[in-house]
Amino acid sequence: MLKKYFYFLLLILLGHLNLYSQVNEKAGPVLSxxxxxxxxxxxxxxxxLPPGGKFKIYNPKNRSANRVVPGKGYPKTQDAAWQKEAGEIPSKKPELVFDAASSGSTPTDPTGAVGPNHYLNAWNSAFAIYDKQGNILSPPADLQTIGGTFEDEDLGDPxxxxxxxxxxxxxxxxSDSPNxxxxxxxxxxxxxxxxWYTYRFLTGTLPDYPKFFVWSDGYYVTTNQDPEEIRAIQDGEDGLSEVVYVLERDKMLQGEEAKHLGFPLPGITVNGFYSPAGFFAVGDELPPKGNAPIIYFQDDAWLGVTQDHLKMWEVNVDWENVDNSSISESQELGPEEGVSPFHSTFDGGSFENLSQPGDAPDVDALQGAVMYPTAYRRFPTHNSVVFNFVVDVDPSxxxxxxxxWYELRQDPQGGPWSVFQEGTYAPDYSDRWCGSIGIDKNGNIGLGFTVLNDNPENPIYPSLRYTGRYATDPPGIMTLKEESIxxxxxxxxxxxxxxxxxxTIDPVDGETFWFIGEYFTPGARRNKVGVFKIAPEFDNDVGVVDITSPSNSTLGANEQITVxxxxxxxxxxxxxQVSYSVDGGQEVTQTFTGTIAPTSQTDFTFSTNVNLSEIGKDYTIVASTHLSSDENTENDIYEEIIKNLPPDDVGVTAIHSPETGERLGMEEVVITVENFGGEPQSNFPVSYKLDEGETVTETFTGTIGVQEQISYTFGRLVDLSAPKVYQLFATTNLPDDSNPENDSTEKTIANLNCIPEGSECFLGDGIRDFYLEDIGNENIFCTNGYNDFLSYSTLLDRSKGTFQVGVSTGFSGNQFSLWIDFNDNGAFEEEERLITxxxxxxxxxxxxxxxSIPEDAPLGEHILRVRAGDTSFAGDLNNPCDVMEYGTTHDYSVVVVSSIEDSVLGDAELIVSSMQGTVFEVNMTSSYQNPVWITVHDMLGRKLVENMIRKSLGSYSYTLDMSYVATGVYLVRVGTREEGRVQRIIVH
Incomplete structure (x- = not known):
């Protein structure tokens, strides 16, 4: 009842906030x-002064999660502005790349600016200065080194x-001492x-997440002040707290006493952390004084927002009489003005969002922030501003x-702003965020960002890349190929x-982009600077940038070539002249008779067609231009492999739900289905099966295009109410599927009575490496104190009795305990603790x-729980549910079997390939020469197969026919009597 009462008060408060915003359309300064x-x-x-070496988490931001109303807001599915394919225009490699900061600070807050002769880099909480070749001029130093008001100050957010x-x-x-x-x-x-002239501008409240912008009449600063706004309303104050500050630029440049003002944002709706932005003037011409713009987005998933839109304010400062200064709402740009619906909130507003490879923690998508620096530039025919923020491209x-990202434009004499172009850049399945965007003197746009992908087959750790577009390109598209920094x-x-x-953009030529961001190498957070240019460097320069037809699909004998x-x-x-050839064959050459304007492109279709009809074949097509006056032949040739795909080939690539959890019940099964084939597919069977239970089959009634992925939710729930470990596998059953090997996938899930999340482990406490039989889990990342490693599995032969486990930690003096849940009740009793x-x-x-495990230990799969931590602080290591203050808890899977008997193999590698869903080709390479044994166990620990294999042609090979067994998951082991290699297989 108390919880409901608090929620009711919260709704009243948020409603009050929204009501207040509607009647305060203009405000004066609330701080001077x-x-x-x-x-x-x-x-x-x-x-x-050297940068501080102490590990710090900067800073506990004023971050309250953005509260969304469940089910509210658009889009419900795909972002209408979504750019799903990467640009095809070859972009230039970076002109210069160099490492800047290397720090243990979390996060580093990378920031950097280029001038005529220097590049200045800062981070939490230090700085360094380089020349424009990346050579260090002033080595890394603590921000306190600057002196003046910076003395004894290095809190950060530089x-x-x-x-x-x-x-x-x-x-x-x-600073927070004072704010x-x-x-x-x-x-x-x-x-x-x-x-240097140094200033301390007192702000009253903590100016969290400050961002600085250049305008004619001041340096404008935006901050995150959400908690203070709520407190102001709770305390019955008449005004919102300051969010925008203006510093007297002219005086500061002379080292004179300078005034500062603080303004609220009248009419804004916020539900948590937020970061609006000013406009940062670049180029050769300052904007006129006054009407300094502030911009922020408003998401209709938030309470009190009826439609997605961009909201703008204008600030006018009178430094002679500051009471005449004001901030007022100026514009709202919504759907009618060209703003497509967007979904800007992740995970209900929490700050752990994007999955990394392996078992590292999910990282913050930086939702709620207009990213820095919102570049404003004046052109003869218009004024432009570009900015960006992160969105979820498909909330379903x-x-x-x-x-x-956006480019807004304004008449050069001023007046209202309009949307010139918008786009959502997400050209593949990787996550892209933490962007920074700029516009050069020609109107070309450069976008730097971070990319991440947790796909175990092609993992991408947080990496820095860039793309861009020419001013003459079709609107809303980043047309340049990504390049890596x-x-x-x-x-x-x-x-x-x-x-x-x-x-930032080089002030010398107005064309060269300088980007800095954060990436990781083992044990270090690093900042990297990448310098690149989009503008043309030659008068005469043409080339082929894409083969637009044909594409990967089921192809025929008379295919048209379009480049x-x-x-x-x-x-x-x-x-x-333009040419093409296929697989190194005879070149077809024809003449392009049209005209292509500078920095533009067009399609050209050859009149000679080609035979690409061999199913399963990869065709290499090479196309090129032959301009006699071409000054840069490096971009003349384009090569692409076009696949003639079998028409019928679909499969399940992931099981997203359910997840391991506490006290599970009837749970939804959500999978990803991918079309690997060359023709669209619909109305085919999809199935799931839990352990040895019934196979649940339904019909996928939608249409999935060539090489597309679609999420499918089964109508029938799965019962996970019994506390235990489960094996869930899912498959497609497309008739005449050409490759059954990619039809299925599996997932290990546990219903546990407790998951002890919440421990601290960033100082090195807990388990860093773990080894047991075939499990080798290394460089385990610190998360929230708990990791689900149930997908890691090994066999334990109960006749062997005693086993050896290897553990490392990052902090000496930790203690270690281990349990196996033999009775499969999702709990870990005292009698199941095997190491104390x-x-x-x-x-x-x-x-x-x-x-040791008992000789009569129950056969089958069980959960193994391990814990390590510093027991001198709060938390009971030997209570498997207790949250330790410093430590980690991990869960693995073990399958207890009977009488495997082993011997040593050394460098053996086992590969098991599915032939028809029930027949498997088993191959193990090893320097070992003697015969080995293959055994197959089900997930109850029962042995189904045991046969000898002799080495032939340098490897051990065996065709395994499993057509007689039930659909499900099995463990294949190949080895000697003392050691083996184990793989899971799915029989369907």
């Missing part, structure tokens, strides 16, 4: 003050920027050898992060990521312990 400059000498004359119109660098951070914005302005264009399926080699060990990236030709140069081009409080004496070393 001034700050005197402290003069600080050149960095070249200072003793640089932003650095270059004010092109004043030729100055600015370094900023925030302030700290700003350092270089006294000249050289950040190393010129001194597994969350998939994409980047919603940094490919991560390790996962993020925390859910905190970023919290931002930063794109896309790109003019990369500055001059129009016509009357040049064994000490792991040192960090980073594998320590081994022994345990």
């Amino acid at each position: 003050g001034s700050a005197k400059a402290l003069h600080s000498g050149p960095l070249a004359d200072k003793e640089l 932003i650095v920027f270059y004010d092109q119109f004043a030729d100055r660098f600015i370094i900023t951070q925030f 302030s914005l700290l700003v350092a302005v270089s006294q000249g264009p050289d950040p190393v050898n010129d001194g 399926r597994v969350e998939h992060a994409g980047i919603r 940094a490919e991560g080699t390790s996962a993020n060990p925390s859910n905190r990521y970023g919290d931002y990236s930063h794109m 896309t030709i790109r003019n990369f140069g500055r001059l129009p081009q016509s009357n040049f 409080s064994e000490v792991i004496p040192s960090a980073g070393t594998i320590h081994t312990f022994q345990f």
Whole structure:
């Protein structure tokens, strides 16, 4: 009842917030003050303080989850602005790539700005200065080094920027002692050898997540102040707290006492963490003073928002009489103005969203923020601004992060803004977020971002890439192929990521983009700078950028070849030859007689067709241009492999639901079905089966296109109410399927009586590596103290009796305990504890312990639970449900079997391939020469097959016929009497 009462009060509060926003369309400043400059000498004359080495989590942000109304909001399915395919225009490799910060801070908050001769980089909570070749000029130093108001201050959230119109660098951070914005302005264009003016602008409340923007009459700052707004209303105050600050730019550039103002955002609706944005002026011409824009998005999934839209305000500052200053709502851009519906909230508003490879924690998608820096540029015919934020491209399926980006335009004399173009960049199944976008002097747009994919067959750790588009390209599309700046080699060990990236444009040419973001190598968070250019570099430059037809599908004997030709140069081009060849055969050459404008492209279809009718064959098509005056022949040739796919081939690639949990019941089964074949498919059977139970078959009635994936939810629920480990497998049953091997997948799920989440492990406590028989789990990431490793499985022969387990930790003195749930009740009783409080004496070393299982241990699959932690703090290690303050708990699967008997194999590798769904080809390569044994066990531990295999032609091969057994999951073991290799198979 108390919970319901609190929820009722919360609804009243949020309704009050929305009502208040509707009647306050204009407001004056709610904070005013001034700050005197402290003069600080050149960095070249200072003793640089090294960056703090202490591991810190910066900063406990004012982050309350965005509350969504269940079922409210559009789109319900796919984002209408979704760009599903990557651009085909070859983009230039980075002109320069170099590592900047390397830090243990979580997150690093990478920020960087380029000037005429320097690149200034800052992070939590230090900075460094480079020349424009990436050479260090001022090595990494704590922000305190700057001196003045920065002395003894290194809380973080830094932003650095270059004010092109004043030729100055600015370094900023925030402070909570007292709550302030700290700003350092270089006294000249050289950040190393010129001194600094430093300011402390008191803000009253913590200016969380501050972002700085250049405008004619001030430096504008936006912050996240949501908790303070709610408190203000609760306390009956008349005004909202300040969200936007304006600093007196002209005075700061002279080192004089400068005023600052704080404004609320009248009319805004927010339900948690949020970060609006000002406009950051770049280019050769400052905007007129006044009417400084502020922008934020409003999601109709939030309480009080009726439709998705962009909301804008204008700030007008009178520094002579600050009471005349004001902020007012200026525009709302919604569906009628060209804003497509978007879904900006992930996981109900929590901050653990995007899956990484392996068992690393889900990372923060940075929802609720207009990403930095919202670049504004003036052109002769219009003013433009570009910005971006993260969205879920299809809320009806597994969350998939994409980047919603905009270019708004305005008449050069001012007036209302309009949507010139929008797009949602998510060209494949990878997540893309943490974007930063810029626009060069030609109107070309560059977008840098982070990419991530948890696909175990093609994992992508957090990596930095970029794309872009030319001003003349079709609107709403990033047309350039992605290029890499940094490919991560390790996962993020925390859910905190970023919290931002930063794109700036070289003021010397107005065309070169400088992007910085965060990626990971083992044991380190790193910042990488990538420098690239989109603008043309040659007058005459054409090339083939795509083969648009045919595409991967079921092909015939008379296929038409269509290519896309790109003019990369500055001059129009016509009357040049174009060619293609297939598999190195005779070249077909024809003449392109049209005209292609600079930085534009067009399709060209050859009149000579080609035979591509061999099913299953990969055809290599090479197309090229032959312009006699071409100044850059590197992009003339394009090659693509076109697959003639068998017409019928579908399969289940993932089981998304149910998940391991506490006290499960009747649960939904949700799978992903993929069409691997060359023709669309519909009305085919899909099935699931739980353990040895009944096979549930339904009909997939939708249509799935060639090489598409679709989520399917079974109408019949699955009963997981009994506490135990389950094997759930799902399959398609398409008649005449050409490849049954990809039809099925399986998942291990457990119904547990407790999942002890909530322990801390970032200091190294808990289990880092774990070894038991065929299980080898290394470099285990710290999450929330619990990891589900039930998909890791091994056989335990109960006749063997004693087993050895290997464990390492990252903090010496941890203790270790182990259980096996022999009675399969989802709990771990005291009599099932096989190792109790064994000490792991040192960090980073594998320590081994022994345990025994009873000779009459129940056959079949059971849960093995292991725990390790620092027992000198809160939490009981030997209570399997207790949350330790410092430690981890992991669950694995073990299958108890009888009398395997083993011997040693060494480097053996086992591969089991499905031939027809019930027949399997078993192959093991090894330097071992003597005969080995193959055994097959069901998931109840019963042995079904045992045969000898002799080595032939360098390997052990065996055709395994399982047509006589029930549909389900089985364990195949090949080995000697002392050691073997184990693989799961699915029989269907």
